[in-house]
Amino acid sequence: MTRKQLVVRGGAMALWxxxxxxxxxxxxxxxxxxxxxxxxxxxxxxxxxxxxxxxATYDGDLExxxxxxxxxxxxxxxxxxxxxxxxxVEFVKGSSINTDPRMVVATANxxxxxxxSSVVVAEGPGHRRDVEAIAxxxxxxxxxxxxxxxxxxxxxxxxxRTPVETRYTGLRQLWVPxxxxxxxxxxxxPKLKTHHWVGVTMSLKNCFxxxxxxxxxxxxxxxxxxxxxxxxxxxAATVRPSIAVIDGIVGMEGDGPIMGEAIHTGAxxxxxxxVAADVTGARLMGMDPEKVEYLMEAGRFLGQSRSELxxxxxxxxxxxxxxxxxxxxxxxxxx
Amino acid sequence: xxxxxxxxxxxxxxRAVRRSDGGVPVxxxxxxxxxxxxxxxxxxxxxxxxxxxxxxxxxxxxxxxRNGRPxxxxxxxxxxxxxxxxxxxxxxxxxxxxxRGLPLPNARDPEKREAWGWTNDARSLTEPTARILLAVxxxxxxxxxxxxxxxxxFTTRQCADGGWNFGNASVYDVDLRGYVxxxxxxxxxxxRGDPEMVGxxxxxxxxQWRLEPGGxxxxxxxxxxxxxxxxxxxxxxxxxxxxxxxxxxxxxxxxALAWAxxxxxxxRLLDPLRSRA
Numbered sequence: 158m159t160r161k162q163l164v165v166r167g168g169a170m171a172l173w174x175x176x177x178x179x180x181x182x183x184x185x186x187x188x189x190x191x192x193x194x195x196x197x198x199x200x201x202x203x204x205x206x207x208x209x210x211x212x213a214t215y216d217g218d219l220e221x222x223x224x225x226x227x228x229x230x231x232x233x234x235x236x237x238x239x240x241x242x243x244x245x246v247e248f249v250k251g252s253s254i255n256t257d258p259r260m261v262v263a264t265a266n267x268x269x270x271x272x273x274s275s276v277v278v279a280e281g282p283g284h285r286r287d288v289e290a291i292a293x294x295x296x297x298x299x300x301x302x303x304x305x306x307x308x309x310x311x312x313x314x315x316x317x318r319t320p321v322e323t324r325y326t327g328l329r330q331l332w333v334p335x336x337x338x339x340x341x342x343x344x345x346x347p348k349l350k351t352h353h354w355v356g357v358t359m360s361l362k363n364c365f366x367x368x369x370x371x372x373x374x375x376x377x378x379x380x381x382x383x384x385x386x387x388x389x390x391x392x393a394a395t396v397r398p399s400i401a402v403i404d405g406i407v408g409m410e411g412d413g414p415i416m417g418e419a420i421h422t423g424a425x426x427x428x429x430x431x432v433a434a435d436v437t438g439a440r441l442m443g444m445d446p447e448k449v450e451y452l453m454e455a456g457r458f459l460g461q462s463r464s465e466l467x468x469x470x471x472x473x474x475x476x477x478x479x480x481x482x483x484x485x486x487x488x489x490x491x492x
Numbered sequence: 493x494x495x496x497x498x499x500x501x502x503x504x505x506x507r508a509v510r511r512s513d514g515g516v517p518v519x520x521x522x523x524x525x526x527x528x529x530x531x532x533x534x535x536x537x538x539x540x541x542x543x544x545x546x547x548x549x550x551x552x553x554x555x556x557x558r559n560g561r562p563x564x565x566x567x568x569x570x571x572x573x574x575x576x577x578x579x580x581x582x583x584x585x586x587x588x589x590x591x592r593g594l595p596l597p598n599a600r601d602p603e604k605r606e607a608w609g610w611t612n613d614a615r616s617l618t619e620p621t622a623r624i625l626l627a628v629x630x631x632x633x634x635x636x637x638x639x640x641x642x643x644x645x646f647t648t649r650q651c652a653d654g655g656w657n658f659g660n661a662s663v664y665d666v667d668l669r670g671y672v673x674x675x676x677x678x679x680x681x682x683x684r685g686d687p688e689m690v691g692x693x694x695x696x697x698x699x700q701w702r703l704e705p706g707g708x709x710x711x712x713x714x715x716x717x718x719x720x721x722x723x724x725x726x727x728x729x730x731x732x733x734x735x736x737x738x739x740x741x742x743x744x745x746x747x748a749l750a751w752a753x754x755x756x757x758x759x760r761l762l763d764p765l766r767s768r769a
Contacts (some may be wrong), residue, residue: 165662249669250703284658286619287673288743289748290706297739305664315522355665371518371527372561374610374617375658382594382614416666430667457653 183230188454189387192324194459199322199394205430205461206230207437208471212406213423217312219263220270226427227267229470232400235272237341240279240309241265242398244347244363246415247284248295252417255291256346258300260404260425261311264346265306265394279336281311281366284375284415288312302422309336312370323394323458325387326380331395343398343430347368349385349408349424351417353484355386356449358414359435360401361459364392386451392457393431401434402427405441410481417484431462433467443480495730499756503736506532506753509746514540515548517744518720523558524685526567533574534764536579537754551581553587564610565591565701566620569627589638592616609646618656618674621645622681629767630682643685648677650689651747654696669675669695672704676712683719683767694722701729707748708738714755730756 208229210274212222227234241264243256265276278301285291288310292298301308314334337343347363355362362404365388366375372378381390403426411417424441428434432455439446446462456462483491497672504662506597510516515524524544533541545576548555549571555563569588575581591614593604593609607616608624625642649663655670656678662668679693694716701713710733717725736742743749754761 247671265672285671287704287706287708287748289736289739289745290673290704290709292741293705294703308741310519312747313519313747315519315520318559318561365688370610371525371564372611374614375563375619378658380619391701411663412666414637416668459604 158236159224173250175423187384188450191454191457194323199458202430202456202458202466203430204466204468205428205433207426207428207433207470208488209437209469209474209477210427210471211423211477212425213259215259215406219259221264222425223260223264223267223427226425226471227271227400228431229425232267232271232427232429234342235283236274238339239268239276239342239344240336240340240347241268241276241296241344242265242363242367243309244287244366245280245282245291245295247282248291249252249276251419253348253350253407253417254415255295256348256482257406258295259404259411259446260344260406261297262300262304262306263449264344264425265304266404267345273342277309277336277340278483279309279311279314279334281314281334281369283365283370284377286312286385287371309367310370311336311367314369316369316372316445319395321391321395323391325390326381326383328391330434331400332369334367334369334393337367337396342400343384343396344400344402345398346351346404346412349403349405349422349426351410351413351484351487352443353412353414353416353486355389355451356484356487356490357435357439357444357452359403359438360398360431361389361393361451361455364389364396368392368398389451389457390459393455398431400427400429400430404433405438408442408481410442413484413486417483419478420481422477422479424472424474429462432456432462436462436464436467437474439490440474441478443478443492444483448490456486477488494735495756495760498730498734498737499753499758500751503536503757507744508675509743510538510747510769514544516541518747520744520746524561524734525531525557526555526571528750530570530574531566531747531750531754534595534761535750535757537761542576545575546577549575551583553585555582563663564570564620565612566608566610568625569623570723572627572631581631585631585707588624588627593620600624602701607641613625616645617658618645619658619677622677625681626765627670629643629681629769630765635736643682647683647684647689650692651696654692655700656693669691670700672697672700672707673712676709676716680712680719680765681718684769690706690720696721698725702732706743707737707742707752711748711751711755713750715762715765718755718759720740734739
């Protein structure tokens with residue numbers, strides 16, 4: 158089987174297969190022969206700092222928590238245009254699918270306190286065309302209006318053609334919302350969740366929501382067909398968020414990212430290195446990041462994946478770590 | 493506010509976001525695009541929007557957006573409903589039908605494309621297939637084979653809860669949820685469809701629509717109810733739409749605004765969407 162066939166078939170299985178074990182088996186080794194591109198363009202991943210902060214609930218001083226995290230990793234947003242990209246997929250009452258609106262507002266306020274020249278919130282939900290329906294149902298819209306924050310629907314935003322340097326999917330260009338190119342600091346704000354197609358989903362996978370549905374379909378179908386792990390790398394490398402703020406106060410375990418169950422972790426993860434943030438997040442879930450292939454591949458050029466080169470600041474992650482029930486067929490990730 | 497008064501207010505708002513060239517954007521800061529222009533052309537019975545579509549349709553029936561981005565082929569089916577020239581409309585619909593989605597890996601024949609996806613390199617899914625079925629029912633009702641092909645997708649993708657979503661009805665043996673907006677666009681296309689399948693779809697829609705309070709969702713639900721003759725249920729949704737329309741954010745969504753204008757308009761505006769099959 159050629160690599161192209163592997164990618165197409167693998168992605169197709171991800172969307173449609175019911176015989177899931179075959180999917181996982183086929184995905185193993187997907188990056189054995191990665192595409193050739195100039196990884197030096199991305200700079201060699203060096204030492205990275207990741208802040209882990211305890212936050213028992215969403216009702217405490219979340220702004221202070223995020224502010225501490227940003228200061229611990231020396232995030233400098235003074236005078237910069239900041240875009241927060243939360244995870245807003247769909248809304249089901251009582252579920253933990255989405256980044257909590259209080260977390261989004263707290264992060265926006267922290268950015269303002271640190272001197273950001275502007276802050277907007279943007280998302281292109283993968284499961285819904287009508288973003289209003291879930292933004293209102295989830296309480297996000299009300300929270301943003303109350304905080305005086307503008308919301309941009311990335312599914313509908315004006316687009317610019319952007320070259321793809323990494324070519325994991327074979328796509329040579331992506332149509333990217335123009336606002337992402339005009340923003341100086343993109344903050345990926347995922348929920349800490351398991352994922353039934355790639356094992357775990359955090360700040361790198363969250364970048365799927367930057368891709369416009371009116372070009373790539375719902376649920377961003379073109380990327381599913383071309384392979385989710387490959388697409389994560391191409392999209393993250395093209396969008397290039399510069400800060401991750403992971404909402405792990407309440408995460409999702411089991412059949413994530415939609416059908417799983419809520420699990421309290423009481424942690425917020427902040428880093429200027431998305432790969433290092435996600436590696437740390439995986440550990441907080443009780444998963445072995447070295448078994449998450451897309452994370453390890455991202456560690457070759459996008460950020461730091463080696464534990465010995467990730468400096469943990471703030472709380473000891475081991476103290477907050479939980480044992481998330483893995484997604485079906487990803488039991489091998491559990492430590 | 494009465495439905496006619498709401499329609500008039502929405503139509504005025506829609507005209508206000510129309511570009512000087514007659515096209516309608518999908519966001520206030522973007523250029524005109526095919527889908528919102530096609531729905532606005534129907535909602536306003538607007539010659540300028542129809543002319544925009546006629547100017548932008550390619551000889552092969554496809555469309556390019558202004559920045560050179562090729563459009564998903566099934567937007568041509570929506571445009572076909574609004575194009576005045578019957579030959580151009582047939583060309584657009586023919587183009588859309590000819591560009592089927594990728595087959596499922598577990599399909600009996602993995603080489604055979606069936607039904608329609610968002611793009612040429614995506615799987616066949618509910619909403620793009622609904623666009624084809626809607627246009628075929630309205631414009632070429634004698635095309636029974638295409639209708640069967642489209643209905644077949646709806647039959648296999650109906651979720652256990654009676655609705656439809658964008659993807660599959662289940663993944664790894666776990667039943668997935670239907671969505672109101674996707675269900676509504678499916679029901680708009682499934683006029684005179686299998687009564688049991690349609691009935692389950694409406695049961696889902698009635699149960700769920702209040703939980704998804706978006707303008708596009710409620711507007712398409714109204715259109716679905718009206719096209720199926722369920723007018724008694726419409727006033728409550730029109731009331732909800734009126735509340736939604738007061739939100740400033742709603743006015744920032746021209747596509748939702750166009751559907752809402754269509755949903756609250758007189759019956760004649762819905763005629764181009766009615767099945768003649």
